[in-house]
Amino acid sequence: MVNEALKKVNCKEAARLMSERRDRTLSTDETESLKHHLNICINCQRADTQLNFLSRLSKKYAKDVALTTTVVNEASSGNENGSQSSKNS
Amino acid sequence: MSTSASNKTTARRTQLFDEIESHRGYLIRYATAKLRDSAQAEEVVQEALLAALSGANSFSGQSTLRTWLTGILKFKIVDFQRACVSERARTVSATAEEDSADPEWFDKLFDETGHWKEQFSDWQTPDSALEQKQFFETFERCMDKLPGPARRVFFQREVMGTETDEICKDEAISSSNCWVILHRARVSLRECIDRNWFQGKFS
Numbered sequence: 001m002v003n004e005a006l007k008k009v010n011c012k013e014a015a016r017l018m019s020e021r022r023d024r025t026l027s028t029d030e031t032e033s034l035k036h037h038l039n040i041c042i043n044c045q046r047a048d049t050q051l052n053f054l055s056r057l058s059k060k061y062a063k064d065v066a067l068t069t070t071v072v073n074e075a076s077s078g079n080e081n082g083s084q085s086s087k088n089s
Numbered sequence: 090m091s092t093s094a095s096n097k098t099t100a101r102r103t104q105l106f107d108e109i110e111s112h113r114g115y116l117i118r119y120a121t122a123k124l125r126d127s128a129q130a131e132e133v134v135q136e137a138l139l140a141a142l143s144g145a146n147s148f149s150g151q152s153t154l155r156t157w158l159t160g161i162l163k164f165k166i167v168d169f170q171r172a173c174v175s176e177r178a179r180t181v182s183a184t185a186e187e188d189s190a191d192p193e194w195f196d197k198l199f200d201e202t203g204h205w206k207e208q209f210s211d212w213q214t215p216d217s218a219l220e221q222k223q224f225f226e227t228f229e230r231c232m233d234k235l236p237g238p239a240r241r242v243f244f245q246r247e248v249m250g251t252e253t254d255e256i257c258k259d260e261a262i263s264s265s266n267c268w269v270i271l272h273r274a275r276v277s278l279r280e281c282i283d284r285n286w287f288q289g290k291f292s
Binding site for chain 2: 044061062
């Protein structure tokens with residue numbers, strides 16, 4: 001049975017929902033609209049898969065790079081620049 | 090106060106200063122992760138260390154020194170972010186534009202009926218990319234191209250896994266604004282990674 005009330009969304013709106021469902025809970029209508037669009041749009045399916053991958057990539061980056069290795073390369077040079085408070089006589 | 094007691098105090102202070110300094114590297118990594126900007130991280134850590142040194146007497150020794158320093162650093166980071174926010178609020182036009190209409194680059198992705206203009210390619214073996222150092226470098230370069238707020242918000246949300254509510258508070262923006270920023274950041278990163286990694290692998 002086709003849900004008459006189902007709001008059809010285009011790619012632009014679907015893309016927004018795809019992103020936002022990672023940050024908030026979508027309403028039932030929003031979920032249905034997105035699901036319907038993803039069923040018929042290969043480009044958005046790919047975009048969605050790639051956004052999932054982006055999340056996995058970010059988590060792996062956090063684990064492997066951001067919080068473990070020395071992120072700041074230039075920072076270690078020029079550490080001591082005599083930041084004693086100036087005591088001019 | 091006797092001379093020996095004062096010498097002892099001085100020695101203790103020097104030792105504490107050295108110990109505090111030894112945590113600088115860790116603190117810079119922590120701040121860089123939060124701010125996603127090494128120069129800003131340096132600056133904030135410097136401020137935090139100065140604050141720690143001048144308040145060294147208030148270190149009770151009940152928590153570890155690193156925990157105590159990280160606590161000070163957290164306050165400094167929040168201060169710094171607040172300052173950035175009010176700085177941005179002063180440059181009203183830029184902020185207003187970011188809030189309302191979609192930026193031009195974003196609009197250009199869709200045709201007048203709201204469909205993607207471009208056909209996306211299927212990313213081949215994305216998981217093997219996750220094993221390559223160069224791929225993370227591409228990811229970093231793509232993140233660095235994002236405008237400041239988008240870079241911070243994305244980093245906090247996806248890399249650090251912070252809840253949006255907390256990010257909104259730190260950035261002093263509404264939830265819907267936060268979602269919009271994240272949406273554009275993700276779309277932009279997807280495109281950047283596609284162009285600089287997955288496309289390049291076949292052309």
